[in-house]
Amino acid sequence: MRLKSIIAVGTVLTCSTLLWGCGNANTNHTSEQKDTVQTESWNDPKRLEASHLEALERMEKDHIHRMVSLNASMDEDKVMTTLERSSQKLEEMRPLAEMLQHEGHPTLLQRIQEMAGDIQGSKQVVAEMKKLPQDGKIKIQSENSDSLHHISSFREYHQYMTKKVEDSEKDIRVTH
DSSP states (O other): OHHHHHHHHHHHHHHHHHHHHTTOOOOOHHHHHHHHHHHHHHTOHHHHHHHHHHHHHHHHHHHHHHHHTSOTTTOHHHHHHHHHHHHHHHHHHHHHHHHHHHTTOOHHHHHHHHHHHHHHHHHHHHHHHHHSOOSSOOOSSOSSOOTTTTOOSHHHHHHHHHHHHHHHHHHHHHHO
């Protein structure tokens, strides 16, 4: 819920600033103060990029937490839905990231592209899991241990899932 609020505030801030920048003059004193704060943020692309990178990191951690709490072989659809939501969140930030890159601040766009690639890779791995026999061999968390606590990024999640599928495919080849 907090992530949605942060993204909503960022979107409103961006849209308001764009409108203000296009000549939307306000005579209301309160609005002028808000516009001044927004303009200061807009005039500092490095600060704007840093705040969005922070929001991106919080979103990633939140979505990773949701995914690792699921058993990928049992909850494939929920995992896919979470991955899809992550993709949508990244795409919502892409226009701002492209504008910041144009201003000489490419970090946000690079991060979005890396994360999008990792998410796409995870989607492919989860799709591969559907082809494997549902014998319970691929589990994200064991009942006895919290084996995924160390995962904190889409890249680590993708690498972990890829290894699990490869291990499972080896097991299948050995038993057949």
